[in-house]
Amino acid sequence: MQETSRYRLSTFILEIAAILLALIFLSPFYLVLTNSVKGLREILVDAASFPEVFKWANYADVWKIIDFPKAFWNSFQITALSVIFIVLFSSMAAYQIVRRPSKFNSFVFLLLISAMIIPFQSLMLQLVRVTSILELRGEIYGIVACYLGFGMPLSVFLFHGFIKTVPYELEEAARVDGSNPYGVFFRIVFPLLMPIIVTVIILNTLWIWNDYLLPVLVIGGNKDLTTLPVAVTKFFGQYTKKWDLALPGLVMAITPILLFFLTLQKYIVEGVTSGSVKG
Template sequence: MNRRTLRGGRRPRGALAITLVMTALALIYLYPLILVVINSLKTFSEIMSNVVALPSRLNGENFSNAFTLMRYPNLFLNTLLVTCMGTAGVVLLASIAGFKLSRTRTRYSWLVFLVCVAPMMIPFHSFMISLVKIARNLHLTNSIWGLGVIYWGLGVPLSLFMYHGFVKTVPTDLDDCASIDGCSPLRAFFQVILPLLQPVTVSVIVINAMWMWNDFLLPLLVLSGAKKSMTLQLAAYNFFGQYKIEWQNAMAGVLLTITPAIIFYLVLQRHIIKGMVAGAVKG
C-alpha cells in the first residue's frame, strides 16, 4: 500500500515525451493487428489491390459472413465452457497441492513437488498420442467436458509451481489459527488460506484461461473436429482452410476469435501485474 502511493509520487522529467514516443512505438507494434481490422472491413478486390488503404466504405458484411459460417455463438459457448471448467479445476487442484507441498518440508514432499513440476519440461508433442489413447479409455474424448478434465493434468504443474512459491510468503501462524478453530483442514484451507492466495490465483486464472481459450492441438486431437463440440480456434483454423482465398472473411474471423480474449485481459489487466509480483517472481 505504502509503496504504491510512493510510486505515484513524482513524474520523471520528459514524461510527456516518453508517453508520445511510446505511443508511436505501440502503434507500430500493433500495426499488423490494425491491418487485420482495416482489411476485415474491405471487399476482396480492395484487399487484393492494396492492403494498406482504408476501406472505401464501412460494411459489416464480412463479419456477418464469418459469424454465421463459423457458427460463432455455439462455438463461443463451447470454448467458454472448456476454459471455465479447465481453469476452475486447475486453480483448485494446484492451490491445495501447492500449499500443502510448500508447508510440508520432508524429503518425500520435495520428491512429490519435483514430480508435479517436471511436466513443465516435457514437450507436448512427445506424449500427445499416448495421451489421446488414455483419454479415449477414460471416455474423455469427443466431449467438451472431457477436454476440460484433461486440462487439469496439463495446467497444474506451472500453477502449482506459482502457488508453491507464493505460499512461502504467507505467514505460518495463520495455518495454526485455522486448525485450532477445529474445522477440517480442507475447510480451513478454503476459508483462511485461499483468500490470502488471491493475488497469485488471479495470475493462475489469467495464464490458464488464456492458454485454454487459445489452445489448438489438444482440442484438435481430443475433440477430433466433430462439429458439435468444436472450439473457436478449431473453427477459425478450419475457416482459413475452407475460405483460404477469401481474405476478407478470414480477417473478420480472426477478429471474432481474438476479441473475447482481449476483453477478458483488459478487464483483469490491473490484477495481472499484482499477481505476477506475488506469484512468478517469488517462485
C-alpha cells in the first residue's frame, strides 16, 4: 500500500512537471495568436494581455499585402517538387548502396553522411556563385535542385537503415518471376518503404516550407517566386516593425504546415525506429 501511494505521488509530480513544461513550450503560440488580433499600440503596451478588441481585419490586410494565395502556391510547389525528387532519388541511391556493396558505393555513402555535418553558412557564398554560373538563380528548378542536394544526405541515411530490414528473398522471388531491376524496386521494395517514406516527407516538408535563407539566396529578386517566409519579412523594416501585420502573417504561414505535421507526426517515430535495427 505504501509503494502504491509513493508511485501515485511520484506520478502526480511528474504529470504536474509535464504540464508546466508544456505550458512553457506553448507560451510562444499564445503570444503569437493573441497579438495577431491586436492593434500595434496594444501590442507594444502589453503583449501578454488578452485582446481588448479582436481585430480580425489584420488577417484580411495581410492577405492582400503579401498576396497570400500566390505566396502559398509558390511555397507549395517548391516544397512538393523538392520532396518528390528527394524521396525518389534518395530511396534509389540508398537501395543501390545497400544491395550493391562495393568500395565506390561505400565511399559515396560516407561522402553523403559527411555532408550532414557541414554548416550551411560555410557554403553560402559558393552556392550563390555556382547557381549564378549555372543560371539557376531566380528559377524554380534552381531552388528545387538546391533542396535536392541539401536534403539527400539525411534522407539517404534514413532509407539506408530501413532498406536493410526489407527481406532480400522477396526481391529474389520477383527476379525469378522475370521482373527487371526497376520492377523489383518500384513494385516490391518501394511500397515496403512507406513508413520511412512518410518520415522523410514530413522532415523535409517541415524544413523546406519554413526555410527562409535558401529562397533569399537562390530566388533573389524574383517576386513571382516569393515564398511565405520571405513574404512575411515585408513587415520588418530597418527602423519599424509592423507587429500587428507580421504576427497574422506568421500565423497564416505556419498553419498549413502545422496541420500537416499534426496529421502525420505518428509516422516519424515509427519510420525512424523501424530502420534503426536490422531485421
